[in-house]
Amino acid sequence: MHARRDDGYEIATDPHRLDLDTVHRWLSEDAYWSRGRSRAKTEQAVRGSLNYGVYAPDGAQAGYGRVITDKATFAWLCDVYIDPAQRGRGLGSWLATTIRDHLTTYPLTRIMLATADAHTLYAKAGFTPVPDPTELMLLRPDPTP
Helix, strand or coil: CEEECCCCCEEECCHHHCCHHHHHHHHHHHCCCCCCCCHHHHHHHHHCCEEEEEECCCCCEEEEEEEEECCCCEEEEEEEEECHHHCCCCHHHHHHHHHHHHHCCCCCCEEEECCCCCHHHHHHCCCCCCCCHHHCCCCCCCCCC
């Protein structure tokens, strides 16, 4: 999958194009949900996921997102991150919307995510609060990010 904006920003799903050093630094040092994540865990997550890299016009990594999915019924959107120097350009909304649109190529019945602070961004892509959160449960066998 490849998408391009008129201003030269791109989103691509080629995992070989990812700057893993940058993605790992963002996730392990800055992202509240994954601070302290090991490089090995980041690499394992990338290998087991659909990856979406956001690239600036000069080709530098500007953002990242990934989806865990069976490609049949369920997907979990996670690790969405835009480089702080690139924020304010609508890249987060564009990334969420592009991922949503790409996932329509699969017969999914549910796409979920968790966020502590970006509800408005995801609402722009059509995400809504869980109607009855009491239906959801959580098991954290490994509490590390």
